[in-house]
Amino acid sequence: MIEFINFFTFQDGLWLFTVILDLFVTLLLYKLFGKRGLYAIVIFNIMLSNLQGPKLTVIFGMETSLGVILYSSIYFATDLLSEKYGRKEAQGAVLLGFIISIIMVLMIYISLLFLPSQTVYSQNVHNAMSVLFNFTPIFVFGSLFVYLITQSVDIWIFHAIKKKTNGRHLWLRNNASTILSQGLDTVLYALIVWAPIVGFWKAMTLAMSKYIIKILIALIDTIFLYWAIEWKESTSWRKKLQLD
Structure with missing residues (x-):
């Protein structure tokens, strides 16, 4: 018992809490806003995971990218979209997330062209933004390319299996x-994004730990998916907001 507590550190607990919180937020947005809520979580997670991507952390003793937590949850949202609304809606959410992320990156780059005022605070903020957002282009454009491919593969496999098993x-x-599309995602991301920065073998080491964590998230989100399937959307809430 003591050995388990020593292994399961605050860092690991924080990771588990963040995964569950993100999945719960996805369910909440789905409950309140239906497919619009799932579109929103796909867009939010792809943008935030790209910003968090360069930050490396240690989970269960493995070095990995912090962005993997929110990025993996996108698969949960698109699988829920696929199951409840069909392939077209899931693919639409993926494309929308891709386009909005591109627009966000371009707007951020434009904002960096503006010179800061002469105050120390303004200079510090500008420098911090420059470090963060000048480091993300490789991560953003590389990951968005991989995201578009592997999310499409995920949706295709999901519906192929659904057809083969007659919906069971x-x-x-x-x-x-x-798991299959995340495997492809992890390899492509390691080769395109990480390898030019940290080297091939370091990239493969990061890829292995990321893939293990992605599998864990996939197993966890299955519970939430079954829960979501039983839910009915809160149409009364949406009518109050005049969304229908």
């Missing part, structure tokens, strides 16, 4: 589509 075995199509 939700756990199978959820996990198989995510």
